[in-house]
Amino acid sequence: MTSHALYQVDAFTNRVFSGNPAAVVPLIAWLDDALMQSIAVENNLSETAFFVPGAADADHDFHIRWFTPGGEVRLCGHATLASAWVLFNRLDWNKDTVRFHSASGPLGVTRKNDDWLELDFPNLAFETVETPDLLKQSLGSIPDTAFFVPNDTNYMLVLECEAEVKNANPDMRVLKALGNQGLIITAPGQSCDFVSRYFAPGMGIDEDPVTGSIHSVLTPYWSERLGKPALIAHQVSARGGILKCELRGDRVGIAGQAAFYMEGFIQLP
Structure with a gap:
């Protein structure tokens, strides 16, 4: 059996039981895609975020992926904000900005003085x-x-x-x-x-x-x-x-607050 930490954070709110709950699973290395999908189904939230550290010489700090109960998605805001909250408040990330690499390119999250977190996201054409x-x-x-x-x-x-x-x-x-x-x-x-x-x-x-x-x-x-x-x-x-x-x-700033709900461990065979 292997154990992985799991956090649940309500994003875009300053109080629990509102906003959008996201599960966050920090990893050292990627799990099998099917296993990450099974974890997302088990969590039964709109998104479960997984992230791994970037290489020492990379232009990002972490690589992030998101899974809904129905499949992987290319871009997710609330689970990215929740992941940054976990890094800032539970995993001792000591910089004011965390840089993620994703299927939609580079994404950043900056911690503001008023406890808001600001996403740096792409401006999507329509x-x-x-x-x-x-x-x-x-x-x-x-x-x-x-x-x-x-x-x-x-x-x-x-x-x-x-x-x-x-x-x-x-x-x-x-x-x-x-x-x-x-x-x-x-x-x-x-x-x-x-x-x-x-x-x-x-x-x-x-x-x-x-x-x-x-x-x-x-x-x-x-x-x-x-x-x-x-x-x-x-x-x-x-x-x-x-x-x-x-x-x-060509970028959009999207800021929100976050409320911590729970943390624990998942046990995997």
């Missing part, structure tokens, strides 16, 4: 498309035009108001037919710049509580529409979360 029939079948009356994010396999629908986002009740059985593609819905916010929700039933996540990575798309969209680079976002799921976002050319 293109205008005709709204797929599956989305119309799942949600009913929605815009005829949507946006598609090719580098993150998501669709995005912009609705009229916050209430429409909060009241949306997609048919998950229909939405699941998108496979590994997810759906972002968003609208102007009443007490913030914009709100959103995110659904990915094809990846084993009916609704993700707070999704850092989708703000790599939401931030450039709303920054252009509202005419300002710095934005406050609220993901209005049942658990909810607040994010501070800033457009910086």
Whole structure:
């Protein structure tokens, strides 16, 4: 039997039982992909993050990967933020920034003076498309035009108001037919710049509580529409979360807080 530490952190919140819970498993070397997938299924959270140290001469400190119960993903915000929290607060990382290498390229997380952690993520391009029939079948009356994010396999629908986002009740059985593609819905916010929700039933996540990575798309969209680079976002799921976002050319700053929930060990054969 081998033992590995496991941490669970609620991301994009300052209190437990809100935000988005992520499992974090630090490793010395990669486990078999099928084993990491089994751990993610066992954890049954939207994401389990695994990271290993980078080489001594590498331009990153750690290599990070993320698994949902349905498979590996290319980019994840809340589990990256949770991983950085573990490094800063449990694993004695003594620098103000930790650099990760990922399937989506370099990612950074910087510890701010106010206990917020800021992700340095890519600015993801999106293109205008005709709204797929599956989305119309799942949600009913929605815009005829949507946006598609090719580098993150998501669709995005912009609705009229916050209430429409909060009241949306997609048919998950229909939405699941998108496979590994997810759906972002968003609208102007009443007490913030914009709100959103995110659904990915094809990846084993009916609704993700707070999704850092989708703000790599939401931030450039709303920054252009509202005419300002710095934005406050609220993901209005049942658990909810607040994010501070800033457009910086080809990068996006996405900041949030984190609340520690538990730590323990997993026993593997």
